[in-house]
Amino acid sequence: MQYRAPRGTADLLPADQKYWRYIESKALGLCRTYGFGRLDTPVFENAGLFLRSVGEGTDIVEKETYTFEDRGGEWMSLRPEGTAPVCRAYLEHGMQNRPQPVRLHYFCPVFRYERPQAGRYREHHQFGVEVIGDADPSVDAEVIEMGWAFMASLGLSGLSLVVNSIGDPDCRPAYIDQLKEHYSRHSERLCSDCRTRLERNPLRLLDCKQPGCQAMGSEAPRSSECLCDACQEHWDQLQAYLAIIGIPYRVDHRLVRGLDYYTRTVFEIQPAEEGGQSTICGGGRYDGLVEQIGGKATPGIGFATGMERMVLNLKRQEVDVPDEPAPRYLVASTGQEARNAALDIAAKMRGRGVGAILGGAGRSLRGQLRQANSLGVDYVVIVGEDELASNQVTLRNMLEGGQEPMPVDRLLGGLEGRRD
Ligand code: HAM
Numbered sequence: 358m359q360y361r362a363p364r365g366t367a368d369l370l371p372a373d374q375k376y377w378r379y380i381e382s383k384a385l386g387l388c389r390t391y392g393f394g395r396l397d398t399p400v401f402e403n404a405g406l407f408l409r410s411v412g413e414g415t416d417i418v419e420k421e422t423y424t425f426e427d428r429g430g431e432w433m434s435l436r437p438e439g440t441a442p443v444c445r446a447y448l449e450h451g452m453q454n455r456p457q458p459v460r461l462h463y464f465c466p467v468f469r470y471e472r473p474q475a476g477r478y479r480e481h482h483q484f485g486v487e488v489i490g491d492a493d494p495s496v497d498a499e500v501i502e503m504g505w506a507f508m509a510s511l512g513l514s515g516l517s518l519v520v521n522s523i524g525d526p527d528c529r530p531a532y533i534d535q536l537k538e539h540y541s542r543h544s545e546r547l548c549s550d551c552r553t554r555l556e557r558n559p560l561r562l563l564d565c566k567q568p569g570c571q572a573m574g575s576e577a578p579r580s581s582e583c584l585c586d587a588c589q590e591h592w593d594q595l596q597a598y599l600a601i602i603g604i605p606y607r608v609d610h611r612l613v614r615g616l617d618y619y620t621r622t623v624f625e626i627q628p629a630e631e632g633g634q635s636t637i638c639g640g641g642r643y644d645g646l647v648e649q650i651g652g653k654a655t656p657g658i659g660f661a662t663g664m665e666r667m668v669l670n671l672k673r674q675e676v677d678v679p680d681e682p683a684p685r686y687l688v689a690s691t692g693q694e695a696r697n698a699a700l701d702i703a704a705k706m707r708g709r710g711v712g713a714i715l716g717g718a719g720r721s722l723r724g725q726l727r728q729a730n731s732l733g734v735d736y737v738v739i740v741g742e743d744e745l746a747s748n749q750v751t752l753r754n755m756l757e758g759g760q761e762p763m764p765v766d767r768l769l770g771g772l773e774g775r776r777d
Contacts, residue, residue, distance in 0.1 A: 363479070364479065365470075365471065365473035365478045365479025365480065366478065366479055366480045367478065367480075367665075373668065375678050375679065375680055375681045376667075376671055376672070376678055377664060377668065378681060379511075379671075379679065380484070380511065380664060380667050380668070380671075381464065381484070383507065383510045384462070384464070384507065387503065387507050387510065388462045388486070391460070391486075392460055393460040393461060393486050394460065394462070395462055395463065396443060396446060396461045396463050397463065397465070398436070398439075398442040398443065398463070398465070399436075399442070400435060400436055400465075401434060402434060402436060402445065403431065403432070403433060403434075404424050404432040404433055404434040405432070406434075406442070406650060407422060407434050407437055407441055409649055409650055410440070410617075410618050410646055410649055410650055411438060411441060411616045411617060411618065412558075412617025412618065413617075414557040414558035415558065415561075415615060415617055416561075416615060417437050417438065417469060417615060417616065418437075420470065421437060421469040421470045421471055422434045422437045422468075422469070422470070423435040423437075423468045435468035436465060436466070436467055437467060437468060437469050438467060438616065438661070439465050439467065439483055439485045439661055440485070440487060440616075440618070440657075441618075441646065441650065443461055443463065443485075443487045443489075443659075444489065444643075444646050444647050444650055444652075444657065445650060447461075447489050447652075447655075448647065448650065448651065448652045453490065453652065453655060457489075457490030457491060458488045458489055458490035458491035458496065459488070459489045459490055460486070460487075461486065461487050462484070462486045462487075463484070463485050463486075464484050464664075465482065465485075466481070466482050467480070467482065467483050468480055469481075475635075475669070476635045476663075476665065476666050476669050481666075482663070482665065483661040483663060483664065484662050484664060485640075485659060485661030485662070486500065486503065486660060486661075487657060487658070487659035488500055488657065488658050488659060489655060489656075489657040490656065490657070492644060492656035494592075494594040494595040494598060495594075495598055497591075497595050497621075497622045497642060498595055498598035498599055498601075498602060500640065500658050500659060500660060501520065501599065501606075501622075501624050501640075501660075502599075502602050502604060503660075504518075504638045504640065504660045504662070505518055505604050505626065507638070507662065508638065511667065511671065511676065512671070512674070513628075513670050513671065513674060513676065514674065515628070515629040515674075516626050516627065516629070516637070517605075517607060517626070517627050517629070518604060518605065518606040518607070518624065518625075519606065519607050519608070519609040519624065519625050519626075519627065520599070520606050520607070520608055520609070520612070520622070520623070520624045521580065521581060521609055521610060521611075521612040521613070521622075522580060522581045522584060522591070522622055522623070523560065523580045523613055523619060523620070523621065523623055524583065524584050524585065524621065525587075525588055525620045525621060525644065525645075526620070526645065527585045527587070527588070528584050528585035528588055529580075531583060532580050532583040533559050533560065535578040536577060536578055537555060537559050539573070539576070539577050539578055540555055540559070540562050540573060540577070541555065543573055546569050546570075547562075547569070547570055547573070548565060548567040548569065548570055550565065551565050551567070558617075560613045561613060561615065562574065562577075563577060563610075563611040563612075563613050564613055564614075575611070577610075577611075579610035580613075581608065581610055582610075588621055591621055591622075595622060606624075612625060614639060614641055618643040618645065618646040618649070619641040619642065620641075620642050620643060620644045621641075621642045622642040622658065623640070623641035623642075624640055625638065625639045625640075626639075626662075628670055636663075636666075637663060637666045637670060638660055638661070638662040639660060639661065640658070640659050640660025640661065641658065641660075642656065642658040643656075643657050643658065644656040644657065682712070683712070683733055683734065684712030684713055684732075684734060685711065685712050685713075685734055685735045685736060686703075686711065686712065686734055686735070686736050686737070687713070687714055687715075687716055687725065687728065687732065687736075687737045687738070688702055688703040688706070688713055688714070688715055688716060688737075688738045688740065689716035689726065689729070689737050689738065689740065690715075690716060690725075690739075690740040691721070691722050691741060692742045694742055694745055695740045695741060695745060696718065696740075698745055698765075699715060699738075699740040700715065702740065702750065702765060702768070702769075705769055706738075706769065706772060709769065709773060713738075714732070714734075716728060716729070716737075722739065725737070726753075729755060734755060735755055735756055736753065736754060737752075737755060738750050738751070738752055738753075739751040739752075739753060739760075744762065747764075748764055748765050748766075749763065750762070750763065750764075750768055751763075
């Protein structure tokens with residue numbers, strides 16, 4: 358039997374690493390300028406954490422978590438999203454006693470048993486940020502602006518930002534009733550999933566992708582028109598702030614997101630072609646989440662971006678992503694004596710912080726030069742048996758052509774203070 362990576366997972370090959378490192382470096386720069394500290398949480402958590410936060414009626418919890426009983430008889434889930442673990446850690450480490458809000462970011466693998474397709478995997482990776490401990494709409498604006506600035510810093514274009522307010526536990530029940538009434542009137546036209554949603558999670562009716570259900574969605578009552586006074590004020594203020602910042606956004610009353618913990622603000626950044634199906638960045642406010650998992654009432658807001666989807670869009674848009682720096686030197690040698698010396702010279706070069714790889718043993722000098730060409734190194738240090746006697750090497754410039762003999766000491770001396 359030949360093993361393959363499990364369905365819906367992918368190996369991240371060396372040729373693709375540059376995209377990931379590029380995104381990470383932009384994300385880290387962003388977090389530095391916006392003041393977000395890093396938090397890493399375990400790959401698995403108690404299953405109850407996600408049940409209580411993401412919500413029992415959601416696809417993620419009902420159909421997609423990788424949940425297992427461990428050998429001690431405890432139920433665990435591989436992380437299906439990053440926000441609940443961050444809130445759990447916030448509580449566990451007493452971060453509510455620090456100056457609020459606390460700003461955190463993370464990079465993590467995420468597991469969802471979904472039907473794999475382009476841009477949808479069973480293991481994907483997220484970069485996310487969370488601001489916990491401040492309910493002010495200016496924080497919403499700041500977080501949305503951060504997501505938008507992140508996309509711009511990557512060089513992605515043609516994206517759209519959609520925003521909505523889905524109210525809070527005060528005003529949402531009345532809205533849900535209106536929604537149910539609307540959909541019940543034509544329940545025979547609903548897809549089978551939506552018939553279940555009508556009972557279990559009516560908000561999700563709005564983002565069904567089936568044409569029949571979509572048509573009903575466009576005529577459905579709008580959450581942003583059913584807000585209580587406090588949510589209305591928050592929503593108005595957020596829109597005023599977004600106008601001040603000057604980022605282009607569209608209100609989409611069908612944007613509800615797939616996790617139960619959201620309150621008030623929800624938003625997504627979508628690529629031009631496929632819209633919501635391939636959202637690159639999704640987030641929102643979750644003012645009840647910390648309390649739901651055992652803390653005192655604490656507001657929060659954040660977003661997460663899918664690494665694989667960002668890579669997909671960087672490639673599609675042919676964004677010029679810098680190559681990973683490769684070693685600049687190859688040390689070629691012929692014969693055992695020379696190889697001994699080459700090993701020593703390469704180690705000394707690396708000790709000076711300069712990238713150097715050994716030419717392949719058993720290859721002719723010509724073969725090693727070909728190898729140097731295909732690796733794209735700038736220089737080849739040739740260690741020959743004859744030159745060894747006088748402690749000399751030949752330095753060949755692969756960019757400009759030409760070569761010159763020089764003592765090993767001069768070669769190494771010339772590298773002092775250089776860092777590749
Ligand atoms: P989410 O929308 O479920 O939100 O996921 C965030 C992002 O992860 C999506 O916008 C998408 O780019 C990527 N993503 C999701 N599922 C997959 C998949 N199966 N394959 C590839 N990429 C995927 C959350 O997870 C929330 N925790 C975000 C958040 C943070 N809300 C507040 N704070």
